[in-house]
Amino acid sequence: MIGSMMERPLLVSALLEHAARWHGKTSVVSQRAPQEGVTLGWADIDQRARRLAQALIRLGVRPGDRVGTLGWNHHRHLEAYYAIPGMGAICHTLNPRLFPDQLVQILHDAEDVGLLVDSGLLPLLLTLENLGVRLPWVIVMGEPGEARAPLLGTWFDYEVLLAEEDGGFNWPDWPEDQAAGLCFTSGTTGRPKGVVYSHRSTVLHAMSVALPDSLGFSACDSVLPVVPLFHANAWGFPHAAALVGAKLVLPGPWLDGATLYALLEREEVTISAGVPTVWRGLMSFLQAQEVKLHHLRLLGVGGSACPSMLVRYFEQEQKVTVRPGWGMTETSPVAALASPKRAQAELSGEARWHWLEKSGRPPFGVDMRLRDSEGREVNWDGKTPGHLEVRGPWICEHYWKEARETERAWFPTGDVATLDEEGFLQITDRVKDLIKSGGEWISSVQVEQAALLHPVLREAAVIGVPDPHWGERPLLIMVLEAGRVVEEEELRQHLARHVPRWSVPDGFLTVDSLPYTATGKVDKVALRQRYGEYTGG
Amino acid sequence: MIGSMMERPLLVSALLEHAARWHGKTSVVSQRAPQEGVTLGWADIDQRARRLAQALIRLGVRPGDRVGTLGWNHHRHLEAYYAIPGMGAICHTLNPRLFPDQLVQILHDAEDVGLLVDSGLLPLLLTLENLGVRLPWVIVMGEPGEARAPLLGTWFDYEVLLAEEDGGFNWPDWPEDQAAGLCFTSGTTGRPKGVVYSHRSTVLHAMSVALPDSLGFSACDSVLPVVPLFHANAWGFPHAAALVGAKLVLPGPWLDGATLYALLEREEVTISAGVPTVWRGLMSFLQAQEVKLHHLRLLGVGGSACPSMLVRYFEQEQKVTVRPGWGMTETSPVAALASPKRAQAELSGEARWHWLEKSGRPPFGVDMRLRDSEGREVNWDGKTPGHLEVRGPWICEHYWKEARETERAWFPTGDVATLDEEGFLQITDRVKDLIKSGGEWISSVQVEQAALLHPVLREAAVIGVPDPHWGERPLLIMVLEAGRVVEEEELRQHLARHVPRWSVPDGFLTVDSLPYTATGKVDKVALRQRYGEYTGG
């Protein structure tokens, strides 16, 4: 027997429709140059998205087609985020920080019928065209009249296209399991793989992100995604902001400490999220200028392990709650956040950070388990590592174009983790980055986090290098704070206080900078290529 | 093209499974006598619910069957809430405050295959049996050994049944649109009508209720539903608490000010919700004892219009945020809450209350419109009333056993309301309670709310009485504060300051008490029967 409730599909367009109708005047602010912004309301965004949808239909886009986007965080990209799935197509976000070769590969794989590109990213698009990419059409996103596209193929000016439409378009109903978005993984460990979000997964994920134990969005908030719209739904910011009618602040490509600080203050931002590198940049600026954040109250940190000092600095010096989390492109991405339970709520200082520096606990909708190599679930003792597997309505079942042989009940993340008695997850490594030394597994993440507790270290990465006796031994590659030095012996002693004896690296190597991937993670493939044969000195 | 996300149905049992796995030790406290409670963990509740599911299967309950419950808010009722839909049947909650005749009618309508009843409610069940009700079996919920059921039919002791099962039961998967709950409306305006919640509607509603702008549940909260489990999902408390892993406090039938205050303090309750009458009782107690609430931070008020003085007292004297809301059995029930937007967030005092005393604004998932008698949408000017219609995935499409002729895109609520420029709803009346005086409609709710601003009035109800000249004129029926009196002329002047001239009642009638319905609303049908021919003096 079925219930007597209305059959209403969960649709991406319904989020925007809600925001337009009930929060039409609430601002969406888009930074178009440092210290310069343009302010629209949610009703304007909806109206413009409807025009874009009309334009796409006129260009021949059909339901199920992939439409690419190559852009930073701004209102036109947001409009595309809604217009493309709204008219039934799939919004395929491309990461402009990827290598051109990777982008060529991905465009080929996705078979996009067209592309929306930032006017500022036209040089990149030209490079792609020179590498052989041919797109049926390109829409250039920029201020009216700004588009001057020296492109080989057909192109349109975004604003001109919109001006030609009347916006008299009703968002159609689609089945909620229809594809809405396509995003490729970061390519940290190999070739990027495509993940196809559905309308349903996108809406449920947005509801989850807005919950108090996740990012806690309300209509009183001003939220700023530092996380890019081009990767994994930007943690759900564009969707969750519309869902609750929050003010949305889009920073464009300017994420340096000074510009970010000015924007956070000017737009009274209360909630933001991003990768650790960006927050380290902001922290350096705040420390150097000795200034305070007056509105920010919650900072989500994910993508890589969150360094302890970030948590401490923002909680102690800036009175901002730091919320580290774990997720993947394949998990929409938010799958765990380090929010306290009642047992942790009353704690402060070290006792509090003990929990908050973990990788978090899953919200309703995400289930997790850890299994050892024999497939048995490991104990929740905070010590025994296991392969992390997840499932839920916003977790990937298979990749784009992947043959779906048998149904996958659990998604294997490729991450290794522990769970403690309270159900807090700690990512200890990627399977591919684990170091096998003698009979023991060494967690590169653990050693890096411990190394970063030393005040002289600015960045740290640990990889395994061959060792005749142990098979592999850890090598610590580090960037020091400007003008500082440190003795190897001091580091060894520092590390011995935080990690098991056998995990203390044998080799220490100081470099000027670490290589980072397109989504801001340390590029260990590159490090292994460069230093994988390092044997000291 | 469909997305590549996992197909995981939204199930009621998944809420409990999540709570048991990730918040297993978090408390569910059940008051079994004033000042006396029993504490279980979410893992215990899950384990006991699995046993109950096994017992129900052994009793022959099959998917789609209705299993009735007749009980107050306690952990066994909570277990039934999960066990019944968890094993595929429909949890049909019955309101013990209804007239026995209505219960007989409802039981007949629902065709329950069995009933779970509180040991304390056996006298009521005996009455029903004497009225001819015959149930295949009855399970008596009480402490072990407490069940002594002098019933005519077959009966079981809840604890004995559970002890016979091993709990080794996996919650099966069901289609998410399968029926999970059945609840009849309050019968305020006529014969109660059945609403069938699905697994999907229940889970989506719970996610919505936990959002910051709704009740904002987190794992750090201790939440107490004063709203009964037997009516409309208790505002989603039992589901939303499991969803976030909050501590859940169940008060039993003891809702007087003294007992409620002691419980709120002892269990450090942070969030509660209920009908205005209960909060008025608590307020009187707090005022008389001159005591403070130390943990409560949010109070939901719904079911009827929230009197202004309740908002003011709790916000000013107790530093508790009051959140009035609007909903119906047919809307699961939470469909609007008076949470501020950015424009209201900075306001205080009168300016703040102006918004918060409205009936709220809809969360994502609920859409609303107001139409006049010609079917045109009325202006959002805060003045023009229209018939309120709603739609969404947790809004009723048709009633239990109602022939479903054409699909209903919008549900007609039978309420009349205004919407203002900011999208805040104000319920002005039920269609059936509106008073037509000359050419003008008079809102009984508006006059009642205005009357209650007078310090001498404790309760107030306005009905229409026949008038030879105007057709109908309003009559104010009131209960005064103990030992107080008031002149008719003073009241008239007081009202003239708050409502249109033609809405000031002609007749004033002081009574000892007002009749209330089973869900705590003023019973206007009874008032009209008693005073409908009142012509003064």
Ligand SMILES: Nc1ncnc2c1ncn2[C@@H]1O[C@H](COP(=O)(O)OP(=O)(O)OP(=O)(O)O)[C@@H](O)[C@H]1O
């Ligand atoms: N809190 C965290 N702590 C440690 N690692 C994290 C954390 N959050 C995310 N990660 C890492 O990021 C990964 C997900 O990143 P993403 O989906 O962007 O692509 P990627 O895994 O880096 O690239 P690819 O899958 O293409 O190799 C996780 O599997 C995990 O290894």
Ligand SMILES: Nc1ncnc2c1ncn2[C@@H]1O[C@H](COP(=O)(O)OP(=O)(O)OP(=O)(O)O)[C@@H](O)[C@H]1O
């Ligand atoms: N904030 C509010 N202000 C005014 N009225 C409210 C408010 N909240 C709820 N109500 C009233 O309660 C009604 C819903 O109550 P419920 O579903 O419990 O049954 P009922 O309508 O009282 O009974 P029945 O439908 O059987 O006559 C709404 O339609 C509305 O009239």
Ligand SMILES: [Mg+2]
């Ligand atoms: Mg990956």
Ligand SMILES: [Mg+2]
């Ligand atoms: Mg009703």
